[in-house]
Amino acid sequence: MTDTTPPSPMAPTTALHSGPEAETTIRANAGQRALRLHRELTEVWADLPGLRGVFMSVNHGTIGRRFMATAFVFFAIGGVLAMLIRAQLATPRGDFLDTALYNQIFTMHGTIMMFLFAIPMLEGLALWLLPKILGARDMAFPRLSALGYWCYLFGGTTILLSLLAGVAPDSGWFMYTPMSGRVHTPGINADVWLLGITFVEISAMAAAVEITVTILRCRAAGMALTRMPLMGWYLLGTSVMMLVGFPPLILGSILLEVERAFDWPFFDVARGGDPLLWQHLFWLFGHPEVYIIFLPAAGALSTLIPILSRTPILGYGAVVASVLGLVFLSFGLWVHHMFAVGIPNMALGLFSAASALVAVPTAVQVFVWIGTMWKGRPELSLPMLHVMGFFLTFVMGGLTGVMLAIVPFNWQAHDTAFVTAHLHYVLIGGFVFPMMAAITYWMPLLSGRWRVSGLGEAAFWLIVVGFHGTFFIMHLTGLLGMPRRIDIYPDNPEWVLPNLVSSIFSMVLAMGFALFAFDIAMQALFGRRSQRNPWQAPTLDWAMALPAPAYNFASLPGPGKDEAGALLALARGEGLVPGAPRGWRETLVVEPGTGRPDHVAALPTNTMLPLATAAVIGSFFALMLAGLYVLTPLAIAAIIAMVWRWGAVMGTDRDHPPVEAAPGLALPLHWHRRTTLAYGGAVATLVADATLYACLIFGVGFLSVVAPGWPAPPSGLPAFLAAALSCLALAALLAGSVAARRVEARRASPAARPTAMIGVAAGLVAVVALAGVGFALDDPRRHARDALRGVLLGFALVHAVIATLFALRAWADARAGRLGATRRGAAPVWRLWQDYALATTAASALLVGLQEAL
Amino acid sequence: MVSVPALAACSGPLSTLDPAGASAGLIAGLWWVMLLGAALITTFVFALLLLAWWRKPAVGPDERVWTMGLGVGFTLTVLVGLVGYGFWVGERIVARDDGALRVSAHARQWEWEFTQPGPDGAPLVTQDVLYIPAGRPFDIEITSSDVIHSFWVPRLGGKMDAVPGRTNVARLMADAPGIHEGLCAEFCGIGHSVMRFTVVVYEEGAFPDLSEIAAETGEQP
Numbered sequence A: 001m002t003d004t005t006p007p008s009p010m011a012p013t014t015a016l017h018s019g020p021e022a023e024t025t026i027r028a029n030a031g032q033r034a035l036r037l038h039r040e041l042t043e044v045w046a047d048l049p050g051l052r053g054v055f056m057s058v059n060h061g062t063i064g065r066r067f068m069a070t071a072f073v074f075f076a077i078g079g080v081l082a083m084l085i086r087a088q089l090a091t092p093r094g095d096f097l098d099t100a101l102y103n104q105i106f107t108m109h110g111t112i113m114m115f116l117f118a119i120p121m122l123e124g125l126a127l128w129l130l131p132k133i134l135g136a137r138d139m140a141f142p143r144l145s146a147l148g149y150w151c152y153l154f155g156g157t158t159i160l161l162s163l164l165a166g167v168a169p170d171s172g173w174f175m176y177t178p179m180s181g182r183v184h185t186p187g188i189n190a191d192v193w194l195l196g197i198t199f200v201e202i203s204a205m206a207a208a209v210e211i212t213v214t215i216l217r218c219r220a221a222g223m224a225l226t227r228m229p230l231m232g233w234y235l236l237g238t239s240v241m242m243l244v245g246f247p248p249l250i251l252g253s254i255l256l257e258v259e260r261a262f263d264w265p266f267f268d269v270a271r272g273g274d275p276l277l278w279q280h281l282f283w284l285f286g287h288p289e290v291y292i293i294f295l296p297a298a299g300a301l302s303t304l305i306p307i308l309s310r311t312p313i314l315g316y317g318a319v320v321a322s323v324l325g326l327v328f329l330s331f332g333l334w335v336h337h338m339f340a341v342g343i344p345n346m347a348l349g350l351f352s353a354a355s356a357l358v359a360v361p362t363a364v365q366v367f368v369w370i371g372t373m374w375k376g377r378p379e380l381s382l383p384m385l386h387v388m389g390f391f392l393t394f395v396m397g398g399l400t401g402v403m404l405a406i407v408p409f410n411w412q413a414h415d416t417a418f419v420t421a422h423l424h425y426v427l428i429g430g431f432v433f434p435m436m437a438a439i440t441y442w443m444p445l446l447s448g449r450w451r452v453s454g455l456g457e458a459a460f461w462l463i464v465v466g467f468h469g470t471f472f473i474m475h476l477t478g479l480l481g482m483p484r485r486i487d488i489y490p491d492n493p494e495w496v497l498p499n500l501v502s503s504i505f506s507m508v509l510a511m512g513f514a515l516f517a518f519d520i521a522m523q524a525l526f527g528r529r530s531q532r533n534p535w536q537a538p539t540l541d542w543a544m545a546l547p548a549p550a551y552n553f554a555s556l557p558g559p560g561k562d563e564a565g566a567l568l569a570l571a572r573g574e575g576l577v578p579g580a581p582r583g584w585r586e587t588l589v590v591e592p593g594t595g596r597p598d599h600v601a602a603l604p605t606n607t608m609l610p611l612a613t614a615a616v617i618g619s620f621f622a623l624m625l626a627g628l629y630v631l632t633p634l635a636i637a638a639i640i641a642m643v644w645r646w647g648a649v650m651g652t653d654r655d656h657p658p659v660e661a662a663p664g665l666a667l668p669l670h671w672h673r674r675t676t677l678a679y680g681g682a683v684a685t686l687v688a689d690a691t692l693y694a695c696l697i698f699g700v701g702f703l704s705v706v707a708p709g710w711p712a713p714p715s716g717l718p719a720f721l722a723a724a725l726s727c728l729a730l731a732a733l734l735a736g737s738v739a740a741r742r743v744e745a746r747r748a749s750p751a752a753r754p755t756a757m758i759g760v761a762a763g764l765v766a767v768v769a770l771a772g773v774g775f776a777l778d779d780p781r782r783h784a785r786d787a788l789r790g791v792l793l794g795f796a797l798v799h800a801v802i803a804t805l806f807a808l809r810a811w812a813d814a815r816a817g818r819l820g821a822t823r824r825g826a827a828p829v830w831r832l833w834q835d836y837a838l839a840t841t842a843a844s845a846l847l848v849g850l851q852e853a854l
Numbered sequence B: 001m002v003s004v005p006a007l008a009a010c011s012g013p014l015s016t017l018d019p020a021g022a023s024a025g026l027i028a029g030l031w032w033v034m035l036l037g038a039a040l041i042t043t044f045v046f047a048l049l050l051l052a053w054w055r056k057p058a059v060g061p062d063e064r065v066w067t068m069g070l071g072v073g074f075t076l077t078v079l080v081g082l083v084g085y086g087f088w089v090g091e092r093i094v095a096r097d098d099g100a101l102r103v104s105a106h107a108r109q110w111e112w113e114f115t116q117p118g119p120d121g122a123p124l125v126t127q128d129v130l131y132i133p134a135g136r137p138f139d140i141e142i143t144s145s146d147v148i149h150s151f152w153v154p155r156l157g158g159k160m161d162a163v164p165g166r167t168n169v170a171r172l173m174a175d176a177p178g179i180h181e182g183l184c185a186e187f188c189g190i191g192h193s194v195m196r197f198t199v200v201v202y203e204e205g206a207f208p209d210l211s212e213i214a215a216e217t218g219e220q221p
């Protein structure tokens, strides 16, 4: 069968190959019995039965569902905390909670909603949905999905437990120093936040790496980037923002935790630090975070609105441009959270204008959505109702956002209930409503069942009325001067009524959410079987049985079979790489831009490794939390051992014949390619890592230029010794880079093994030399400059250690016969990492050298 | 909509909508203009949305009207106007070097220490009460010795943070003699809710009797 179907009217969003460049050369595989294929694939792809399945699953469907279910539980908990807040504020002298507990509760409400509900929810949706809309069988790194989930679960649980123990974080969800510093928060409350959230953020980084690589490489054959479903663009934007947005927070958290634990002064003004450094790092993350949350939700809207209006989206190109615009602009806005900290007027103007500008790409999307509805024939189904809830809420949230971008008004409204109202309008309007639309829309695919009753509509109306009743009046409360984060207001009778109104309606809101959850549970438990493709959507996610099988597609979509209509052909194995004839979990890897098939990846299967790794990482965080710093090296050793095992199951010691993906289309397996998924993952990781490093350099620059308490006291660095050791370390790292190249070049010869050993030796020399520099440094507790030098050195040391491990991996590959004419093992990733370690270490050495010289 | 109840509901000792100084007045004006604009835009967007349900499909403006026309053109026009207006207001309310009266506010958990010219012109240090003459712009130097606080007198103007290690300056002015309330707007720990203060505005040259004020506000001079 060749691609002779005429382009469908839904061309831009869905049909992928109607253009002249379409690969008409991919022929159909011979049809087979769908049931037999299903059995064969299930055998390979299914989770193990019972408890082992719980602990060992790495399948994106399972992990995605877990993420979403867990996020929902956290949403419920955050919601209960919100109810406590509202109960306390219902009366001016609320003595329902004491102030200390109240502070914990609003901090935990914000923290849970942002880090344990919103982000994991979108990660879960992305993991579950992405392979289905792109036409793949799984995400690029299944084990990483599972690792992320366990880190999220363990970290989130720890944070929750702290609330039960009465030692929850209590400095507000943005944890401003010095409030969150050792002096003003002597207990472990702040450590719980810093360590717990960093632990949870491992899952965000894992998701970011994996979503990026999946979108760029795990699409259907012939699905060019420029024609992928819009959700792909949205999630690509999201994941890139996560790669670049989370590192500032992670760096900030590390610095603050090191300050709290070891008294290195990054934020202490008396010793050259500056509390504003925390604010910059936090909002450098915090503002993009809001768009990270919004983009996937907007992606759901751009997917649902056209389908539920029976027409293609109005402007594919305009939407893609707005997504890119949002990604770009959102990194230039963070200062609008800091308009009142004393920023020079010029900068205020600039950031104010940039903040207002971000409304443009948002407005473009809103008008595209409305225009799409004009063009089509919208139907008021339950998902559409939630879409209307989105418009009703988000438009106003966007408008108050523009108001807050205007500096003089911001000075009045900042830190008042007006901001609380605004942020809930955008978060509930821009995230929760679209997510409810998405969940009600995809429930049939998720559960295989159709709705039972009209409860969903009732829930919707309760939520809309409850929400606006709670938050609309809060704009006024704020303008009447009520600050946020206060627990009593005995002297302000004028705030009593609006607060009472908010509190009463918040009960309605809570009832609405409870009913929503009940409705979903009813559907999952008692709904009748849904018919296939119940919304008559043209998109690939519906080209599969309901509920979606673990492997998604019995054969993979390609030209001519890239729409929901291809369901039967794909189930019969007429697409690419049908079944699992080799007993592996195989999926297609394509070239990033064109979508031309490149190779077939055999993905890892059920394993305990992610859980075990998350557990040892957790032990590290637990030791830090308990203040047992001397024991942390044990945990680090355990982590290294685990990570070593991850590498050990990659690679192969023999050559595999190419896979016949389709008649006449023989593709190599991933072991025989250089640019594998793993290589892409390494590049993505380095992008995040480089952002972290850039933020660190920003920190050095910011403190030396802006912070009071500089210049630093005279340096006691022994110039000659430090220079000599640094040069030795750099030379060793350079030698490692040369060795990595040689190993890859000589991979087929016996020389590879000793060369790799040279790399290991060079790495060890670098590690020892860098450790030696450590002894020459001034006491990092003396001044921020010395503390930052300590961090720069720590960064170099960590990277040198990892580079050495990669060298060792390459050596082990050579020894195990995993290198060959086309098999490169870990060598390419080693080389990448080694070069990066060399470059950053050299930059750090140069920076310190300059500081010394000036 | 319930957002604009009777104007009476807008007054209050901490209300930004009941300005008693030039800066607060300009900002309140900005707010009313923005509210009007936002109401119009909201109505417009909701009307477009409603129309989507009632009109015949497939006839209507083409893509560029929605994206470039409404999305970019309309939005940018509004934004340029608004940002310009914001700059104009901003220019009028920031501190400048014109030899205005200088007072200072030093924050610590959870009280304010003010330094201002006293009855005899010599610096007077007070706790939680700030004395300023009416009708005269003044610059207030805001500092903190522990955590971050924020100085805010809603009826006089916007807030400014008190950040350890730096001195921030805000320009304010009170129109007429009277008593205004102020508070700490940045979360600063257990005492945040009660970190209030009072601003006493007196007729230039008629410094009030401190003990009278103390009786009235309950604060110690």
Ligand code: HEM
Binding pocket: A078, A079, A082, A083, A085, A086, A106, A107, A109, A110, A111, A113, A114, A117, A118, A172, A173, A174, A420, A423, A424, A427, A428, A431, A432, A470, A483, A484, A485, A486, A506, A509
């Ligand atoms: C379920 C309905 C919700 C209610 C009734 C509610 C209520 C509140 C209230 C009253 C506050 C202000 C406390 C104060 O500072 O005085 C607050 C703060 C906050 N809420 Fe919600 N909220 C809800 C849902 C959400 C959701 C879904 C999110 C995010 C996705 C969210 C994020 C936040 C954040 C970030 C804060 C700031 C916390 C802080 O000041 O540290 N809330 N919420």
Ligand SMILES: [Cu+2]
Binding pocket: B107, B110, B148, B149, B150, B184, B185, B186, B187, B188, B192, B195
């Ligand atoms: Cu304070």
Ligand SMILES: [Cu+2]
Binding pocket: B149, B150, B184, B185, B186, B187, B188, B189, B191, B192, B193, B195
């Ligand atoms: Cu405060």
